[in-house]
Amino acid sequence: MKITVRVWRQANPSDEGKMVGYDLDDVSEHMSFLEMLDVLNERLTLEGEEPIAFDSDCREGICGMCGLVINGLAHGPERTTTCQLHMRSFKDGDVIDIEPWRSSSFPVVKDLVVDRGAFDRIIQAGGYISAPTGSAPEANNLPVPKENADHAFEAATCIGCGACVAACPNGSAMLFTAAKITHLGLLPQGQPERASRVLGMVEQHDHEGFGNCTNIGECTAACPKGIPLDTISRLNRDLLGALAKGKA
Amino acid sequence: MTKRVGARRSTVALKALMAVSGLIMVGYLLLHMYGNLKVFSGQVAFDEYSHHLRTIGEPLLPESGLLWIIRVVLLAAIIAHVYSAVVLTVRDRKATRTGSGPRYKSKQNKRGFQRSYASFTLRWGGVIIFLFIIFHLLNLTTNDIAPGGASASPYERVLNTFGEWYMVLVYTIALLAVGFHLRHGVWAAGMTLGANTSVKARRNLNVLAYALSGIITIGFLIPPYAILFGWVG
Amino acid sequence: MTVNTQARTDEFTDIYDLGEPIADTRAPDVDVRQRWETRRFEAKLVNPANRRKLKVIIVGTGLAGASAAATLGEAGYHVTSFCYQDSPRRAHSIAAQGGINAAKNYRNDGDSIYRLFYDTVKGGDFRSRESNVYRLAQVSVEIIDQCVAQGVPFAREYGGLLDNRSFGGVQVSRTFYARGQTGQQLLIGAYQALERQVAAGTVINHTRHEMLEVIVADDRARGVIVRDMVTGEIETHFADAVVLATGGYGNVFFLSTNAMGCNVTANWRAHRKGAYFGNPCYTQIHPTCIPVSGDYQSKLTLMSESLRNDGRIWVPKKAGDDRPASQIPEDERDYYLERQYPSFGNLVPRDIASRAAKYVCDEGRGVGPGGLGVYLDFADAITRLGRDTVEAKYGNLFDMYAQITGENPYETPMRIYPAVHYTMGGLWVDYDLQSSITGLFVTGEANFSDHGANRLGASALMQGLADGYFVLPYTLANYLADGPYEPIDETHPAAVEAKQQVTDRIEKLLSINGTRTVDSFHRELGTIMWEYCGMARTEGGLLKAIELIRELRTEFWRNVKVTGVNEDLNQTLERAGRVADFIDLGELMCIDALHRRESCGGHFRVESQTEDGEALRHDDDFAYVAAWEFGGDGGKPVLHKEALIYQNVEMKQRSYK
């Protein structure tokens, strides 16, 4: 099929950036979206033009490296990662807009590549359980109700892609932050640091300049892993609980 | 990056303030609506009710004591609510700002996957409500705006006001704004205060939000229409 | 069948030289059960006050790297870590699906440390070291404790205790798992531990930094040269020891289940500086991957092996039968695995299943585009168990398949084909995980150590974490106890030289400005490797491949086109450097495969098979690790043999009939 892509080109962080159109004549519906860009890049290279910079690694929907806003939607029209999106989701003759994640906390590095270092710093602020290597008790000494374990797992499947931020009209990273709070907060191992974790992570979230959550729910809808909205409510509850107990 | 302010002044804490202040106002609205419905009981009952409001608690409280307490709480709530709304909105603008022009250049899917009208109307809806309240106070409390004639009796003020179709229209618009605001707001307040942690809780919250916004919108609109169509007085 | 008349141990003296045999001198000479304890006891300790003065560089943040960085940071060493992704959490370990083994014996089904050891040695087709494997089985138990304490949400039963499943054709249930995302959950656990140390200031993590050279000063690894992938700056970092945890090199085949960025560069650069490369030709080919759909294909996706528990594998009996599956009647289908291996059927080990698929496709009986695929059919399972049960068991895999292929596997059989998945080879290390360069340690998939000629399912994750959490912290400390080593700086000739090598190479790549893209070279290399050094290898084929690769290298350095400049985010330049190293590695792999005139594990030499086509080992001649020394550009690599001695397991030929 024939398609036109309009791609955000930005040479470096200080460049203005603009949308540039390219026509592709021979796109197979079995191609993945990123393979379509690979093909375009091969052509650009041979024409002596700079290929389009974009991130990807696993191309299996698990590493969270890829992420494009496609036609205004984070990761495109299907609920999946950009690398798992296929051209069969588009029609012959389509004009497809491709843009990077947009948030002042995810500065554009080049073209479609952004810097998501803020996520690592949020985790540094408390997104862990302090378990020094070698000090762990026998694993089965600590039973975890299956229901909690399953919920914790569900929240733990966040791949840190940042689509939630790109999709949220407020540029909030609450879903990402809340997924980690929920994952660790539902496990018995996570209890001792529950208060300090939420206080630290929320503080860092704000410090990074992310927006505030007004419970719009667009993040969950765009999240390729379907991290549920109730994680945000849990975060709120944990934070208010910690503040009420005077932990801040 | 923004200044490090600590969890106590975080967006989540501010939002909780917004939720609590919002819920206080919701509580007030429910009372107020109940009071308004007394128009159907006639002038005496309505005016007495209004008078009663000013005398509850006497002699423990001075004349209008409770009313003033309510007013102070309400004022504090509205200030807190608007303050947090402004601070957070400014922050959100900054977080999504990308130099010039709209955040995304694409003109497709402006509504995202699921964004509801309520989430779009929240902020402007709030501003409309705010302006309405000022107007409303000038109209029915101070009676500086008195279409259909000023009066010392609250009952008459109300009747005079809603005798005019355009006033009914103004109130209708305001209450639709309130309805939309609360449809999202009540649910959001539940989220913010940590009540939405299961599928069931989520459903209950949604039901509650629809119910409250529906009750308040309709409950408030009954008197104006009743008066306009001449069923009262 | 061609029977090779040449003596098996004949050397190809025009292709490589034979060097001195080597030995792993670090494993204490005591009973295998006591070796690790003895080594730990003998290892020197470092006074906590001195640890701050000791610097360690860890390249890679996968399971092996992140766990080591977190543990060493916590112990108080000064750790600097690097990864090429934008976050340590994205290392390729994240993609592992199936699970992680541990000899916990929670099922009470007769598992034990010895049994895990035995299964791993046997599974590796008797080409791994007893010492290492025994240690791996020993620490496996602690890994699970550690991960649970960190909050890794393993699957649990209703009673709240950990669940297990059986995996990879073993008879006990010892695999711990977190749905189909075990690697992800383990890596996130290690990543969080790492970030905790970053916050504590003991670890400095550099993302989007690619290591391009190791600095070997006065015969010790003392640092690395890295390129900041955003600014292009070439940085020099020094330390008292360097750890490479840079993963596997399956991408030498272009198409593999590895992530796009997986590369051999760190390993290859170290190899060129003196680190021996162990068993480079041992690659694992996974039978159940989604087949190639077109020549634009960039990578392959693994479908969990568990599908073979209920799916039946078949192809049409007639070559060239291109009717849709539904129109091929039962009696015209060949359930070839069930036919050839009546007792194991569809559950034969990975290498056997992969080869069988290749053979039927070679006969022209393959299905799907290009005839490179076989059916994995769930129709019987759906009839027998009901659609709901099948959905509950495999729903997410079916969805993934449907997502990628656009076909509905509940209605039409899946198409699968083997793909390169794991590389058992890697830098040679001793029992302490130290390479042949003093002070250069190698962990995880990047080393060659624990899996012999074939890796069992669910044991790579185990090895990565064993190395990082429990082995390296002791053995590295033993090395560091003699430090801090004399400080060196950017003016040291070794540092200057290493940096120069990096800049020269980048300049060279950017200046060629030829007419072919980097990917076109990579694809061509992949085709050569897959054809001649893939599932079945012959002497003639390998000789030809070596020839072709040499030509490809010449062509690459003459005609590659790399756009842009160094001082920028330049993904073409990144790939070009990696492909150049893959080309060199590919040649060494073929040489290794050529010299090993036996079939073992993932290495199948057509000349060495039994009457009925099974792999045939030659223990008398080849029970050794092939450790290759770099022979200089244009020179011949030098083969050092490390003899493998089995004292605790008896060597047997595998049979799955």
Ligand SMILES: Cc1cc2nc3c(=O)[nH]c(=O)nc-3n(C[C@H](O)[C@H](O)[C@H](O)COP(=O)(O)OP(=O)(O)OC[C@H]3O[C@@H](n4cnc5c(N)ncnc54)[C@H](O)[C@@H]3O)c2cc1C
């Ligand atoms: C699809 C798939 C499924 C699998 N499933 C299982 C399973 O179920 N069970 C199991 O046990 N094993 C499984 N494996 C194998 C297992 O996942 C890997 O062997 C293991 O995770 C490797 O871990 P690692 O830490 O050694 O390397 P990796 O996780 O690959 O990490 C490599 C690190 O090195 C960095 N790096 C590489 N080169 C450079 C450089 N030049 N400069 C800087 N940094 C660099 C990378 O950034 C990365 O951080 C699977 C593998 C695949 C591909």
Ligand code: HEM
């Ligand atoms: C007097 C009538 C008002 C009532 C009853 C009310 C009620 C509420 C409630 C309950 C919320 C939910 C808080 C939450 O999300 O957790 C809310 C949110 C909000 N309100 Fe109001 N509000 C009123 C007036 C206003 C005014 C005058 C403004 C603005 C000028 C405003 C702006 C907002 C905004 C922006 C939010 C969303 C913030 C958020 O969801 O956190 N509201 N309101």
Ligand code: HEM
């Ligand atoms: C049809 C709808 C309404 C009617 C008939 C009505 C009527 C009145 C009357 C008669 C008063 C004066 C009471 C007195 O002075 O004793 C009053 C006060 C007030 N009304 Fe309303 N009102 C309506 C809707 C609303 C709405 C929607 C809001 C808020 C969003 C609101 C907020 C207030 C406030 C804040 C006061 C001042 C209370 C005080 O002075 O203590 N009203 N209203």
Ligand code: SF4
């Ligand atoms: S919450 Fe979802 S969208 Fe956000 S980072 Fe995690 S996986 Fe991506």
Ligand code: F3S
């Ligand atoms: S879309 Fe944004 S407003 Fe909250 S619920 Fe999601 S973070």
Ligand code: FES
């Ligand atoms: S590239 Fe890994 S999730 Fe898309």
